[in-house]
Amino acid sequence: MLKDNHGRTVNYLRLAVTDRCNLRCFYCMPEQGLNWLDRKELMTYPEMLHICSLLVNMGINKIRITGGEPFVRKDILQFLTALTKLKGLQQIAITTNGVLTAPYIPELKKIGIKSVNLSLDTLDRNRFFSITRRDELPDVLKTLDALLYYNIETKLNAVVMDGKNTEDIIPLVELTKSLPLSVRFIEEMPFNGEADHNPGLQWNHLRILNRIKEQYPDIHNIADPPFSTSNNYHIPGHKGSIGIIAAYTRSFCGTCNRIRITPAGELKTCLYDDGVMNIKDLVRKGLDDNELKTVLLKALDNRAKDGREAEQLRKEKNPVHESMATIGG
Ligand code: SAM
Ligand code: SF4
Numbered sequence: 363m364l365k366d367n368h369g370r371t372v373n374y375l376r377l378a379v380t381d382r383c384n385l386r387c388f389y390c391m392p393e394q395g396l397n398w399l400d401r402k403e404l405m406t407y408p409e410m411l412h413i414c415s416l417l418v419n420m421g422i423n424k425i426r427i428t429g430g431e432p433f434v435r436k437d438i439l440q441f442l443t444a445l446t447k448l449k450g451l452q453q454i455a456i457t458t459n460g461v462l463t464a465p466y467i468p469e470l471k472k473i474g475i476k477s478v479n480l481s482l483d484t485l486d487r488n489r490f491f492s493i494t495r496r497d498e499l500p501d502v503l504k505t506l507d508a509l510l511y512y513n514i515e516t517k518l519n520a521v522v523m524d525g526k527n528t529e530d531i532i533p534l535v536e537l538t539k540s541l542p543l544s545v546r547f548i549e550e551m552p553f554n555g556e557a558d559h560n561p562g563l564q565w566n567h568l569r570i571l572n573r574i575k576e577q578y579p580d581i582h583n584i585a586d587p588p589f590s591t592s593n594n595y596h597i598p599g600h601k602g603s604i605g606i607i608a609a610y611t612r613s614f615c616g617t618c619n620r621i622r623i624t625p626a627g628e629l630k631t632c633l634y635d636d637g638v639m640n641i642k643d644l645v646r647k648g649l650d651d652n653e654l655k656t657v658l659l660k661a662l663d664n665r666a667k668d669g670r671e672a673e674q675l676r677k678e679k680n681p682v683h684e685s686m687a688t689i690g691g
Contacts, residue, residue, distance in 0.1 A: 364421035366631070366665040374589065374620040375422045377410065378690025379438065380430040381625045385459050386495040387483075389521050391555040391685040393495055399688075405627045405642045407441045413623065413641055415448055416651055420658065424453040426479075428690045430625060433462040443473050453477065457519070457691070460505035461498045467508040477515040480506060483523070484530040485537075493526055510541060517544040517605070524564035531573050538602030546592050546605035555685030567593065567608040574604065589619040609633075615668035622690050629658075631665045632672035633689065634682060638664070 364372040381399050383391070405413075414425060425445065432438055445454055455477040456470070463480075470478070482502055484490050490499040509516045520527070520534055534545050547570045549563060574581055574595075584596045584603060591614045592605030608614065612634075622630040627642020638661045644654060666672035673682060 364662060366662045368665065368667050370617065370665075371589075371619050372621060372662055373422055374424045374426070375414070375417055376426045376428055376620055376622045376690050377414065378429050378623065378625045378688075379410065379427055379432050379441070380404065380435040381685070381688045382434050383429065383431040383459070383687055384434055384461050384496070385431070385498065387459075387481075387493055387521075388495065388526075389493075389523060389550050389554050389686075390691075391687055396555055396685050396687065399626055403626050405623075405625065407437070407444070409627070409642055409645055410441070411444055411448075412645060413627075413654075414445060414451075416654055417658070418448050418450045420655060423451060424455065425451060426455045426457060428457040430687045430690075431459050431461070432456060433458055433466065439466060439469055439473075442470070442475065446473050455479065457481065458505070459494075459498075460502035461496075462501070464501065464504040464508045467505070467512050467514065471512045471514060475514065477517075478509055479517045479519050480509065481519045481521075482506070482534075483520045484527045485533050486530065489527055489530065493523070510543075516542075517546055519546050519548055521548045521550050522565040522570055523550050528565065528573070531570065532577050535574055535578065535597070535604060538597065538600045538604060541602055543602040544594075544605055545602060546607055548607045549610040551610050551686070552682055553684055553686040553689060553691070555687070556683060563610045566611055567606045567613075570606050571595075589617055590614075612669040618668075621662075624688055624690055626688075629661055630689065631661055632669055634669040634676075635666060635672040636676045636678050636682075636684075 366372055381396060386393055454475055456475060457479040460480045483493050487499045491497050522528060537543055538545055549566055578597045581595050581597050584594050586594050592607045595604045623641060627640050628637035629639050629641050631638055639657060644657060666675055
């Protein structure tokens with residue numbers, strides 16, 4: 363089992379397969395998009411498979427594929443299929459915006475993908491456009507229908523933004539009445555790719571919970587799964603559940619089991635660090651597996667104790683402002 367220098371188990375990799383995206387969520391990137399990575403900077407599929415296989419050998423047993431939008435990368439299904447062959451990898455999950463995803467769902471089911479996080483901040487088409495700068499809500503809803511139809515465990519992720527979608531909190535909660543979904547509300551973080559756009563935290567986890575309690579006073583805590591980043595709740599009589607993720611408040615660092623690899627191959631041992639080394643560059647330099655293992659173990663042995671410390675230790679001292687799409691949210 364992989365452990366870090368604070369005794370925390372590390373068994374979960376979030377792998378961002380691209381920085382590109384077909385939406386322009388204003389909390390994630392500017393309207394004109396990002397300076398997309400040059401193709402040669404992007405990890406190739408064989409490189410990603412090599413790194414994943416190494417990490418699985420070392421103790422990673424869950425991999426989440428994220429981005430950017432995973433389904434804009436060509437041949438993503440072949441890559442996912444290849445990942446399913448890694449011995450020791452118990453779970454592959456995906457985070458997607460759902461725009462292109464629906465047609466893939468039967469195949470995802472077939473290859474054994476059991477869990478998908480679908481990002482959906484609003485059920486209103488105009489607000490969807492105002493948040494994502496694209497009119498794609500109908501296709502996202504098709505993905506939601508397909509996930510439910512194929513019985514794939516689904517979490518809906520909604521970032522809560524002042525003045526943008528707080529009126530959606532209750533309608534999203536209401537989905538849990540008849541649908542077996544986990545609807546999770548996320549505090550907005552300053553990872554929007556714009557140095558001068560710092561939203562500040564208007565809706566923290568407590569304010570979100572209080573908003574739900576006004577409507578549903580009998581909402582109650584339920585047990586959190588191991589390593590959960592969300593505090594989880596249930597409303598009596600509802601099929602689904604509710605989660606609130608204190609992503610900005612950072613109350614879950616004590617049990618953090620995850621590392622991230624960005625599309626350029628940067629290893630992040632905390633969401634708030636600015637990369638501890640570039641694993642793709644080391645693979646390209648020709649380090650063998652034992653050498654790669656040694657540097658990976660060293661990185662895990664130097665992990666910041668929490669997101670506050672990681673933020674302070676950043677090499678770039680300016681406030682965090684990378685896009686979540688280049689990090690792999
Ligand atoms: N494109 C895919 C999607 O949207 O699901 C995967 C990548 S996206 C970066 C992963 C998650 O990060 C999404 O659920 C998105 O809502 C979340 N996210 C992006 N920027 C964020 C921010 N500034 N604060 C909080 N969550 C953010
Ligand atoms: Fe794209 Fe996901 Fe970022 Fe929205 S949150 S712009 S869908 S990467």
